[in-house]
Amino acid sequence: MKKIYINCLILLPLFMCAQTEIDGIMMSKNNFCVGAVYQNSSWSEYWEGSFKRENLNLGTVSTKSVAVMGNYGVSDKLNLILSLPYVQTNASAGTLKGQKGIQDFSVxxxxxxxxxxxxxxxxxxxxxxxxxxxxxxxxxxxxxxxxGLKSKTATLRLMGDYQRGNFFSTISGAYLKRANITIERNSYLINDVHYISNEVDMPDVISVNFRAGYRSNRLIAEFVIDNWVTQTGGFDITKNNMPFPSNAMNALKYGVNSKYTFKKIPELSLVGGYNYVAEGRNVGKSNTVYGGIFYIINFKKTSTKDEN
Known part of the structure; x- marks a missing residue:
C-alpha cells in the first residue's frame, strides 16, 4: 500500500501547526503542491519562568499570519518544501505597538x-x-x-510512520541549531551578568512530535502532541520584565489537524485545525486556529500534453 498525499509546510513563531513536513506523507514525483494558510494565535496568560501570570499592560497578545507554501516532488522519495509567512502582532492594552512584515524563509x-x-x-x-x-x-x-527571533536555524529530524488500513501513528524528533543574533543595543543584562555586546548567544532546541488518527486519500483527521524544549543556555524572564530572545522557551502543545480533498477536484484540498499550549516556560498560554487551501499541479502531465 503506497502512501502518497499532499504535504505542505508552514513555519510560524514559535511553534508549528497544520499539515507540515513532520507528517508521514509524501508528494509524488513531478507534483507541486502550492497554497496558503491563515493562522490566528492569541494569549492573555503567560509563564514567567514556571509562574503563570497575566500582564494588564499587554492585555491579549495576538499573532495573525498568512504563509505561502510549496512542496515539490523531486521523486517519490524526495520532497522539496518551501515556506514564506507574513506576520502581524498586536497587544490589546498598553503602549507597545504591534509589528507586521515578512518573517523567515524556510526550505x-x-x-x-x-x-x-x-x-x-x-x-x-x-x-x-x-x-x-x-x-x-x-x-x-x-x-x-x-x-520572530531572527536567528538562522538548521534543523535535522528523524521520523517513523506506521499505517494499518486508514489508521496511523507518526513519531519524530528534531534538533534545531540556532545561530547567534545581533540586537539594537550595545549591552544587556542576563542573570545579573552585564554583557557589553550586541551579540546574543541563542540556545538550541529539541522537539518531539507525536500524531495519530485517520488518514485516507480524501480525508486526514489527527490528534497531535508536540513538545518543544530549549537546551542549555536559555534563562527565565526576570520578574516584571519583557522577554529576551535567548530566554528558555518550552512548550507542550495538544491539537487537532484535518485535511479534506475534493472528490470531483482531487487536486484541490482544504486544511484546518486547532492547538493550545497546555504547559510552558517563558511562553504565552496560546490558543491557535488555522485554515488553508492547496492545489496540486502535475508537471509531468502538463509536459506530456505539450509534447502532443
Missing part, C-alpha cells in the same frame, strides 16, 4: 529511505534537513510583539 528536504509493507501494515522511515533565515529587517529584541 526543507524530506527523504524517505525506507517504506515496507508487512501484511496489512506499512512502515516508513524519514530523514529531514531544513534551514530558515530572516528575509526582512525586523527587530528580534521586541518580545512578545516581535515577528
Amino acid at each position: 526543507t528536504l524530506k527523504y524517505m529511505p525506507l517504506e515496507k509493507t508487512i501484511g496489512k501494515s506499512t512502515y516508513s522511515v524519514y530523514a529531514l534537513g531544513g534551514f530558515s533565515t530572516p528575509v526582512s529587517d525586523y527587530t528580534a529584541d521586541y518580545l512578545p510583539l516581535s515577528l
Whole structure:
C-alpha cells in the first residue's frame, strides 16, 4: 500500500501547526503542491519562568499570519518544501505597538529511505534537513510583539510512520541549531551578568512530535502532541520584565489537524485545525486556529500534453 498525499509546510513563531513536513506523507514525483494558510494565535496568560501570570499592560497578545507554501516532488522519495509567512502582532492594552512584515524563509528536504509493507501494515522511515533565515529587517529584541527571533536555524529530524488500513501513528524528533543574533543595543543584562555586546548567544532546541488518527486519500483527521524544549543556555524572564530572545522557551502543545480533498477536484484540498499550549516556560498560554487551501499541479502531465 503506497502512501502518497499532499504535504505542505508552514513555519510560524514559535511553534508549528497544520499539515507540515513532520507528517508521514509524501508528494509524488513531478507534483507541486502550492497554497496558503491563515493562522490566528492569541494569549492573555503567560509563564514567567514556571509562574503563570497575566500582564494588564499587554492585555491579549495576538499573532495573525498568512504563509505561502510549496512542496515539490523531486521523486517519490524526495520532497522539496518551501515556506514564506507574513506576520502581524498586536497587544490589546498598553503602549507597545504591534509589528507586521515578512518573517523567515524556510526550505526543507524530506527523504524517505525506507517504506515496507508487512501484511496489512506499512512502515516508513524519514530523514529531514531544513534551514530558515530572516528575509526582512525586523527587530528580534521586541518580545512578545516581535515577528520572530531572527536567528538562522538548521534543523535535522528523524521520523517513523506506521499505517494499518486508514489508521496511523507518526513519531519524530528534531534538533534545531540556532545561530547567534545581533540586537539594537550595545549591552544587556542576563542573570545579573552585564554583557557589553550586541551579540546574543541563542540556545538550541529539541522537539518531539507525536500524531495519530485517520488518514485516507480524501480525508486526514489527527490528534497531535508536540513538545518543544530549549537546551542549555536559555534563562527565565526576570520578574516584571519583557522577554529576551535567548530566554528558555518550552512548550507542550495538544491539537487537532484535518485535511479534506475534493472528490470531483482531487487536486484541490482544504486544511484546518486547532492547538493550545497546555504547559510552558517563558511562553504565552496560546490558543491557535488555522485554515488553508492547496492545489496540486502535475508537471509531468502538463509536459506530456505539450509534447502532443
